[in-house]
Amino acid sequence: MSSRFPNQPRDRQPGTPTQIGEEAEYTDKMAAAPTDDFLPEALPTDRTLQSAADTGALATLKGSPLGHLGRYELLEYKAAGAMGEIYIAYDAQLDRKLALKVLRPEVRRRSDHASQRLLREAQSLAQVSHPNVVPVYEAGEIDGRVFVAMELVAGEPLGRWLAKHAPPAARFWRSILDTFLEAGRGLAAVHEAGLLHRDFKPDNVLVGDDGRVRVVDFGLARASNTTASIDERSTTSMELEPHASAQRPRAWTADLTRSGVVVGTPAYMAPEQIRGGTVDARSDQFSYCVALYEALYGHRPFRGEDFTSLRASVLSGEVLAPSASAKVPSWVWRVLLRGLATEPEQRYPDMHALLSALSADPARKRRQRGTAVALLFGGTAAGVLATMLASEHRDERCTAAAESALEEVWTEATRNQVRAAFAASTLPYAATAWQSVDRGIQDYIRRWQHSSIELCESDAEDGLDGTADGHAPTTLCLDTQAERLQLLVTELVHADAHLVENASSALAFLGQPEACGTQFSSLPPAPDAQTRDKLSQIRTAMSSARLQAIAGSFDPALRQLDDQIEAAESLSYEPVLAEALYHAGDARLERGREDEIETGTELLKRALDIAESSGNDALATDIWNALARRREATLPPEQIAFWSRRALALTKRMSSYDQRRAQALRNLGTALYRSQQYTEAEVYQRRAIDLARSNNASPLLSADMLHALANTLHALAKYDDARVHYEEALALADGELGRGHPKVQALRFDFADFLIETAELSGDDGKGALALDQARTFLDTARTIRAQVYGPQSPQVAAVHVALAKLETKSGALDEAAYHAGRAIDFYRAHYGEHAPQLAEALSQLGFVQFRSRRYKEALVAWQQESALREQSGALPIVRGLNQSNIAEALVHLRRYDEAFAAFERAQEYYGAEDDISPIYSGLVEKGRGQALLGQGRAAAAVPHLEAALAVFHEHPFDVLEDADTAWSLARALRISAPTRLEEARSLATKAEDIYRANEATRDIADEIRTWLDSL
Structure with a gap:
């Protein structure tokens, strides 16, 4: 007897997440703070820090200020970390100044680990000879002090160099890019030597006074293809294996252990580093792209004010669109977007490929091409210069045109109006919804501007003005999306509670500017200017109607969409008729009213015929997706x-x-x-x-997909992986919608269900109790919010009561469980009527409560009522089979054995109608048959059934009480039928007793078993 097993389908397929149990110390400080407590922010430079005389800090080497270390004369104290000191020193033997890094004596006494780290850094750098990598001269130990001697660079860290120029001026982006290209060449050289940096960031790059850029601070460098260390709560120990093509000193293969510290800087970490997975050169590439993005656009590419939110953003691949004010060409963003891909396979194959893409400036190529043409045909120097200047002015004109196109749409005054409208809704998630909308619109405007600039530059290069047939479809798409944005903002200014709740859907309706190259590319041109004007009017009306529907005004929206179908039919221009049919059908399915579902489906099918016959693949794909998504539950x-x-x-x-x-x-x-x-x-x-x-993709789309995957992993009994995906999805949804939003509550609801079902599988009573407490918190919050939004006796609140009944049954609080099941039934009956299918789940849970309370007649009544509703609604065979199996178990306990056998047969027939069914279901039937045979006094016949059931439950664990029930029945059967197996019977009974005693509701059964054992 059980409620749901790992392979039983849910009523819906999505789920939820948030980073649970993160240590407090890994919050605000983790996002930007470097984790290496030995190294200062960069290697010393002549201008990095003031001298020891200015700061009052003095070296204490050999008992005297600024003495000697071997042949090195210490000239100036520069910096100190928790583990080491850095000096400017003089090497008399080679007559040169250098930087000397020295380990503190007390650190060396405490552990050899720090000295090994320092030696690893030196050994890593010594293998690389490249102008963009700081060279190491010597490393070793003198008088018990570990040291590294390296080049002294006159200059400053790249981070400080960038700060002098932030925010980037319109033309300064080229200087930033050129600087990073040098650093990238150094990083590529490191990779060619078979090494990884693993902590690339602006403060680990020096810009010398000589203009040369050098990569530094290789304290974290390791061989390629190694496992990252990212466990914030425990010591992580990993063996490093040398690269096959490189010979390493013995220290290189030493064990790397970091106690409670993230290896690398979280703000620049690749997803695989955050996950603690295998890292390679593409992980450094990701860090490099984060740093370059930050330098160019003035902010990092991933949201996150603490480690938890940053982790969720990075793992979801939620890259922020760049600020338009940065004046950086759109092609740069496209290159960086690939380098910032979540999966390493989607990034550039190596640093050289990335650097090549960053060097391929289309505008520069066009100017070079123009210069070559001018010279080829005898152009003068002045003419060549004019060609170059015209190209630059053209780029500036494209940027100015794109920025001015939408500058009046989302002004400060408009933002304030929308903010006030959201606040007036009094919804508990209104503030978060407003922030998400504001962020989403600003992000959309930036993306639209980048796409518009790209189109303008492409047109100008081809000698077009943006209206020629070659680019008209893209222009039409961008114009349509800009118009939708204006309509949306108009709606948002007067937003009511319904629109606040569905603001994310409204943003999604805007579309993707990046996809405009394919949206209308296959459409035939409109025959004349008058037709084009009418097409524009129809599309505007359709956009307005869809936004009305999203805002909840379905009746006027559908009337307007039906009018546009007639208008489109009168034009005899099929592409726009397909669009009108699509919007009218999809809006009906969105509303979901029973009498409109078939009409909406038929409209979509009509639209599909036209779209496919005219070759409009983009619209046809949208229609197929709409049919699948809108009808997936029906x-x-x-x-x-x-x-x-x-x-x-x-x-x-x-193409896209x-x-x-x-x-x-x-x-x-x-x-x-x-x-x-x-x-x-x-x-x-x-x-x-x-x-x-x-x-x-939007965070909400990512959250939806992660939720769906989490449910599937749950069904596959991949519980740890499922939990990670629930948490990640919940973190994304929380950040976008707010904890009180209905969609977030749906995610929390599934996560709570997961916690309830898997609590007892942890193998640790404490962990199981914590999981139930966490689920109870989720559900109590859901009940409060749903009561506020939908009403205290709404079906939405009833669903929470069903889940709480399941939870309290698991915890052994059966009176509480019965209360929640009863409330759910009352609410469902009041809303849907006596015979509504929604009652089935509540009746099923009431049956479990009664069964566990050993009120078998009441359990049987509840499950029989459930059975009638399942039959009426055409439930899946697996669900009906489970119901019949539960009925059979109640009948066994009522000693109605013949009826029980018949019910088990029905259950088996239902299970047989399913493909790839979990063995758990057959295990339940075997257990029930064995118990029925035992009740009839046929103990010997019962044994093989009970043994088969117990084997299934051990191989596919899901409910420890089922294990206990089966073991206790088998122990009694063995005592009666197999006296030679008495010790086995004793062992089975003892295990059952332990399980029953751990559950408050079954401790009397444990007492019964103890009496039985004492009688043996």
């Missing part, structure tokens, strides 16, 4: 899978997948999940997440 999963595969097939013909392919993969994964093909579902869901991240 149609067989096979149908959803077919539609999803059609969408996937179309995306293969498109943007997020359409990711959506299709997500939909297919959901369909496979619902058909219990969990292994296949996981594959497609992971592909969807990877693609969404690489295409700068």
